[in-house]
Amino acid sequence: MKSILLLVSSSPFNPNGQMGLELARGLIKEGQQVSICLLQDGIYFAVSRVWADRGHLREIVLNGVTYYVLQDDLIMRGFRQEEVEPRFKVINYPELVDLMMEDHQQVMGAF
């Protein structure tokens, strides 16, 4: 089993963002340990309101994934930490570097 970090920079309403999540689902099925970090427009997936009413995105919401979201890109887009789905850990750039360089065996992206 490998620990894999996927970087998702596209909105979950856009096919590229959905692809990142679909690939994550495939990796989990293969028994890998998967984390996802959202940045840029990817952050919209972490917003509680989107998460709660995700409609067609429902089937790509994954159990067993560790979720992260980049604080800087949330703030820039007008979302406060209270508006983020609790299963997401809000991180900054230095923490993202740790995730990429130390905490995972493989980094994939950005999608």
Add this chain to the structure above:
Amino acid sequence: MAKSLCVLIRRAPYGTIHAAEALRLVNGGLVNGLKTVAVLIHDGVYLAKQGQNPRGTGWTPLGQALEECLQIKARDIEPVQVYVHRPSLAARQMDAQDLILGTEVVEDDVVAQILVGSDSLAVF
């Protein structure tokens, strides 16, 4: 052991430069000692469609470029493998018969295995 590179192609040829640049990297990887595979997914599957004919447009015929890439044979170069994601093909009402010979149609699980098995991933 040679390091491996997976080039993930997710956009259709000609609409953007992505597929062309991705193919250039596939060729570059092959001749520069990387064990290289290409995975065509979402609109990227159109890169493998037979019969592309951009004659007169100034575009490199990318279908032909893909065929040439599949035919690179030299000592010390492992042949490239080009995988086409079946669910993406199906969503576009296509199947293996529409594709350039030498490409291989695969399911989600194989795509995941290829990603895990590659040392590096380039996303186009």
Add this chain to the structure above:
Amino acid sequence: MSKTLSISLFTTPYTFENTYSALRLAEAALNKGYQVKFFAYADGVHNFTTNQKARGIPNAETLFSQLIERGLEVELCGTCLHFRGIGKDQLMEGAAPSSMRNLCEIIKTSDVFITLAF
């Protein structure tokens, strides 16, 4: 030796957020003592030209120059420069034309390699 983070940047500086994300990531990685390399591919080479006057959006020339002084290594796809008519005299200091062979070397020797396209 410290680990290497390499970023392949595919997009222009003033249409996509990738430039800013890459800059912030590179800065944070350099602060932690990692080696950081950029390979600009396709339109990504436009990040590294001189005389950029961008305002109201992070200025790629200013910010990349600061990181290059701090040890950021930058290589540009030579074919992509040629395609776009960008000469060596138009490139910022520390950003040099490179080759497909060097990109493959970067891929082989990096601990982490990511691509920022769109």
